[in-house]
Amino acid sequence: MKYDFLLFDADDTLLDFKKSEDISFQIVLKKNRITGDYNSLIESYKTINNLLWAQHALGIVSKDFLKIERFRKFLEVNSLSADPVMMCDDYLNTLPDQVFLIEGTLDLLTSLHKKIPLIIVTNGIGVVQHQRLHNSGLKPFIDLMIVSEECGYSKPDVRIFQHTFNSLKISHEKNKILMIGDKLETDILGANRIGIDSCWFNPDKNPNTTKITPTFEIQNLKDLIIHL
Ligand SMILES: [Mg+2]
Structure with missing residues (x-):
């Protein structure tokens, strides 16, 4: 194999976060008695949430602020009244139970397990991600999971990668490590900055409108094997 270590992003790379988010959000609305056009409500929430996560990646807002602010802003924008702290708690309590795999995840990890160390490097909230x-059933396949909240740095900050390498006691050359992820701005940019190869998982064949260049790109997880 060309690589000695594989670093995977979790959400929307191995786990179907979009589906988890969707179902968790529906539960939060129901619990907080919020009614209205579901599609426009979730789109509004996603826009606000994505913006806050982008600001977090740039170090503008903290994760603690983001957790509540996304619901506060959502209520404000949609002129709804509910308690954003309660919504945040409901969301974080239900999210870990709503776990779905991306197609091909189980086959891929089964075929790679014990052949090469499989590491998850994820931007997220520690207790939720663990x-x-x-709940995903993937834990037996994963040798180590690094969560940004626990290590103090988020992708694309090189320090989360340095922390990962230190935890793994990696003294190997960087060309033996591959990062696989769906986000150019975090997974691929982070890999580029630390100087390791990267695989952009791009199932929807989105055009790359950034100046961030992955080493290679795949549309299906099963296609990763041919690059290893
Ligand atoms: Mg992701």
């Missing part, structure tokens, strides 16, 4: 990994 619970989700546990």
